[in-house]
Amino acid sequence: MDHYSKENYQLMQSVGFFLNRARDGLLIEMDAALRDLDITAQHMGILLLLTRGEAHTPFEMSKLLCIDSGLMTRMLDKLESKGLLARSRSVDDRRMVNLTLTEKGMAVAERIPEVAPKVLNARLKMFSPEEFTEFRRLLAKFANI
Template sequence: MKHYTKENFNLTKSVGFHLNKARNLVLMEMDAALKELDITAQQMGILLSLSRGTAATPFELSKLLVIDTGLMTRMLDKLEQKGLLARSRSLEDRRVVNLELTDKGRVVAQRIPEIAPEVLNARLKDFSKAEFDELLRLLDKFSA
């Protein structure tokens, strides 16, 4: 089924507009909350992914977080400059770069779960449990 046509398309009423607006609001609020840790919301995703073992290379992070490799490299550079992660070449394949959190990076990653849920809960405060579950279901379906 086609939900949009050239006759009925309205930018500010489109799914893309609303998703982008919601994303921007959450990122802005998360960035403000994470300021005390000196990281951004996007950097948070990298640190949590590394700390939880869901990714260990720039390629895996790019794929998981849906971030292009150029932006990923720049974000990793910043995290490395802040002393939060270290890069090393794989011994098996020199083309592969492995990432590891430093001690400082692990401390920062451990603090994120104290901050991030508060930001999300504030944005979701008017949602019932059923609405929250439905929102997650629909977003999963949309992004599949």
């Protein structure tokens, strides 16, 4: 079933417009909340993946976070310059770069769960528990997850 057509499509009423608007607003709020940790919302994903052992290389990070390799390299450069992570060549394959959190990076990552839920809960405060569950289900369906 087609939900949009040439006749009924209106940019500011489209799903894409609403998703972009929601994402942009959330990133602004999350960046502001993370300012004291000296990281951004995008940096948060990298730090949390490393903390949880879900990714160890820039390639794995790029795939999980849906970020192109150029942007990933710039973000890793920024985190490395802040002393939050270290890169090292794999002993098995010199072409492979492994990422590890520094002590400072671990300390910052430990504080993220104190900050991020507050931002998300403020955005979701008008949702009932049932609406929240359905919202997550529908977003996952839309994202093909």
